[in-house]
Amino acid sequence: xxxxxxxxxxxxxxxxxxxxxxxxxxxxxxxxxxxxxxxxxxxxxxxxxxxxxxxxxxxxxxxxxxxxxxxxxxxxxxxxxxxxxxxxxxxxxxxxxxxxxxxxxxxxxxxxxxxxxxxxxxxxxxxxxxxxxxxxxxxxxxxxxxxxxxxxxxxxxxxxxxxxxxxxxxxxxxxxxxxxxxxxxxxxxxxxxxxxxxxxxxxxxxxxxxxxxxxxxxxxxxxxx
Amino acid sequence: xxxxxxxxxxxxxxxxxxxxxxxxxxxxxxxxxxxxxxxxxxxxxxxxxxxxxxxxxxxxxxxxxxxxxxxxxxxxxxxxxxxxxxxxxxxxxxxxxxxxxxxxxxxxxxxxxxxxxxxxxxxxxxxxxxxxxxxxxxxxxxxxxxxxxxxxxxxxxxxxxxxxxxxxxxxxxxxxxxxxxxxxxxxxxxxxxxxxxxxxxxxxxxxxxxxxxxxxxxxxxxxxx
DNA sequence: GCGCGCGTGTGATCTAGGCCACTGGTTAGG
DNA sequence: CCTAACCAGTGGCCTAGATCACACGCGCGC
Numbered sequence: 001x002x003x004x005x006x007x008x009x010x011x012x013x014x015x016x017x018x019x020x021x022x023x024x025x026x027x028x029x030x031x032x033x034x035x036x037x038x039x040x041x042x043x044x045x046x047x048x049x050x051x052x053x054x055x056x057x058x059x060x061x062x063x064x065x066x067x068x069x070x071x072x073x074x075x076x077x078x079x080x081x082x083x084x085x086x087x088x089x090x091x092x093x094x095x096x097x098x099x100x101x102x103x104x105x106x107x108x109x110x111x112x113x114x115x116x117x118x119x120x121x122x123x124x125x126x127x128x129x130x131x132x133x134x135x136x137x138x139x140x141x142x143x144x145x146x147x148x149x150x151x152x153x154x155x156x157x158x159x160x161x162x163x164x165x166x167x168x169x170x171x172x173x174x175x176x177x178x179x180x181x182x183x184x185x186x187x188x189x190x191x192x193x194x195x196x197x198x199x200x201x202x203x204x205x206x207x208x209x210x211x212x213x214x215x216x217x218x219x220x221x222x223x224x225x
Numbered sequence: 226x227x228x229x230x231x232x233x234x235x236x237x238x239x240x241x242x243x244x245x246x247x248x249x250x251x252x253x254x255x256x257x258x259x260x261x262x263x264x265x266x267x268x269x270x271x272x273x274x275x276x277x278x279x280x281x282x283x284x285x286x287x288x289x290x291x292x293x294x295x296x297x298x299x300x301x302x303x304x305x306x307x308x309x310x311x312x313x314x315x316x317x318x319x320x321x322x323x324x325x326x327x328x329x330x331x332x333x334x335x336x337x338x339x340x341x342x343x344x345x346x347x348x349x350x351x352x353x354x355x356x357x358x359x360x361x362x363x364x365x366x367x368x369x370x371x372x373x374x375x376x377x378x379x380x381x382x383x384x385x386x387x388x389x390x391x392x393x394x395x396x397x398x399x400x401x402x403x404x405x406x407x408x409x410x411x412x413x414x415x416x417x418x419x420x421x422x423x424x425x426x427x428x429x430x431x432x433x434x435x436x437x438x439x440x441x442x443x444x445x446x447x448x449x450x
Numbered sequence: 451g452c453g454c455g456c457g458t459g460t461g462a463t464c465t466a467g468g469c470c471a472c473t474g475g476t477t478a479g480g
Numbered sequence: 481c482c483t484a485a486c487c488a489g490t491g492g493c494c495t496a497g498a499t500c501a502c503a504c505g506c507g508c509g510c
Contacts, residue, residue: 060361062369063450070361082358085351091358115343121350122336126310128353133307133316135360136285136295142367143411144287147497177457186368188498193459209457209506225288372467402487413468418489434476434487 009050009076012123019117026109032056032096041093046107050078054100055162055175058092059183069184070135072097072176074161081128084110097175142186145224148195150185152224155205159214169206169215176210199223234275234301237348244342251334257281257321266318271332275303279325280387280400283317284408294409295360297322297401299386306353309335322400367411370449373420375410377449380430384439394431394440401435424448 012020029052032038039045041060051073058070058079070092073079082091084107105113114121141150155172163170176184182192196212199205204220206213214220237245254277257263264270266285276298283295283304295317298304307316309332330338339346366375380397388395401409407417421437424430429445431438439445 060365062365066369068365068368070364082354085347085354086358091361111347114346118340118346121339121343121346122310125346125350125353128350128357129307129310132353132357132360133311135357135364136316138364139295139360139367139411140285140287140293142364143293144291178459179457186364189458190460190499191497194497197459207458403489404487414488415469415490416467419467422489432488 009078012120023113026113027103027105029101029103031099031101033099034096036096038094038096038102039090041091042089044088045080045090046083046087047104048078048080048084048107048110049094049102049104051075052101052103055097056100057095057097057176057180057184059095060092067183068186069180072158072174072184078127080104081124083107097180147185147187147191148198149224150187151181151192151195152199152220154181154185155212155214156217156220156224159217163214169213170217171211171213173211234303237345248338251338252328252330254326254328256324256326258324259321261321263319263321263327264315266316267314269313270305270315271308271312272329273303273305273309273332273335274319274327274329276300277326277328280322281325282320282322282401282405282409284320285317292408293411294405297383297399297409303352305329306349308332322405372410372412372416373423374449375412376406376417376420377424377445379406379410380437380439381442381445381449384442388439394438395442396436396438398436 012023030038032054038049038056053075055072055074056079057072059067060070061067071079079094080090083089087107114124141153145153155174158174159170159172162174163172165171174181178193178196179189182189185192196205196207199220200207202219204214204216204223206215237248255263257279263274263281278300280297280299281304282297284292285295286292296304304319305315308314312332339349366378370378380399383399384395384397387399388397390396399406403418403421404414407414410417421430421432424445425432427444429439429441429448431440
């Protein structure tokens with residue numbers, strides 16, 4: 001791992017070289033294969049993770065076994081912060097959606113590290129604040145939008161973070177099955193499939209396995225709001 | 226305003242006397258009557274508020290005018306933190322549900338104040354982290370629970386924070402109309418009313434204007450999960 | 451080759467809950 | 481006091497979407 005990847009992380013983007021190098025001393029690295037679980041909801045644990053490569057999903061399971069995804073995270077994003085300040089069991093299960101690698105930092109090390117560096121504390125606050133804002137947005141969507149709307153919004157978000165623009169459209173290799181997409185927007189697999197099929201039939205996008213090509217961003221955006 | 230009220234706020238509960246007194250210098254106080262709006266979603270603003278007395282609701286309005294409540298806050302709770310770190314327009318409208326008073330602190334003052342006091346920064350992080358956790362819980366409920374379940378959960382939460390135990394049950398003066406309760410759980414007024422009527426007919430609670438008396442906490446809890 | 455499992459596509463029910471249309475009760479203002 | 485606004489309570493109808501039940505293709509191991 002090199003300093004560049006860390007700098008991508010919003011949390012650490014303000015670091016100068018020697019701070020970054022110092023930080024690396026406290027970090028350990030780990031890898032997972034697609035489908036592997038890093039930790040389960042309810043586990044105890046006090047590590048903060050930063051995705052170096054690949055994607056993970058944060059999910060929770062209801063009492064009757066159904067699953068709901070809180071977020072898909074990619075390189076540069078962190079997770080596990082909650083148990084740092086609100087110590088207690090992990091509130092979500094983290095599973096690799098693709099092969100993935102992480103840097104991790106213990107509670108203790110982070111706090112030590114934080115005290116001397118108010119600007120990092122502020123970065124952390126900003127990060128969590130923005131997550132909170134996003135969570136509130138998702139709430140509003142669950143209340144106000146219908147399923148196709150939420151699907152459109154999810155696709156746009158994924159496109160934003162993982163899309164590559166080509167001349168035939170924006171290629172989004174989200175690596176999610178339709179089942180996972182459904183869990184992400186809080187709907188059944190079937191209705192999500194129907195929404196996607198509908199978008200495709202209107203020529204807004206093309207479906208590919210675990211991936212879509214968005215051909216008409218504007219229409220999709222209008223459908224999302 | 227005296228130091229005691231501030232100490233109630235989780236954010237400041239670790240303050241010693243002179244810190245609390247010093248802080249008061251930076252605070253200003255304000256009051257609202259029931260129904261008054263403190264600020265609107267989309268307004269710019271950089272103040273952090275702490276509720277001294279009364280209750281407020283944080284809400285957002287959808288494009289077609291429907292409303293959704295994110296939270297009901299009472300004495301000791303803070304709001305407006307988001308625009309501190311993720312500066313931008315306010316993400317919610319804040320309205321007084323009862324006559325209420327607040328202490329407020331500007332962005333600038335808080336940050337100055339924060340730099341020297343890592344333990345307050347940590348308090349702030351803990352506060353926001355717990356809000357995030359809660360927001361995620363609400364998401365899961367919107368996906369997994371039915372309306373009566375969400376109503377039950379909301380009542381239990383309100384009881385926890387505002388309830389007074391008496392021998393005929395827990396009296397919860399939530400000060401919300403059923404319409405507001407409905408916006409809080411993301412449902413229509415009518416279905417919430419029916420759920421409440423059903424609970425009452427089972428003898429789990431008694432309805433009073435802007436208030437309920439919970440007579441069978443256990444049953445209600447079981448209905449909530 | 452032959453199954454088998456997994457992901458995807460699509461129709462046919464069934465139902466929670468939204469929306470509408472009322473009623474009655476309570477408070478506030480003229 | 482009368483009227484107007486609000487709030488609470490209830491019934492009926494009607495869609496979005498969950499659930500069920502398939503059928504198809506594609507890759508993988510035997």
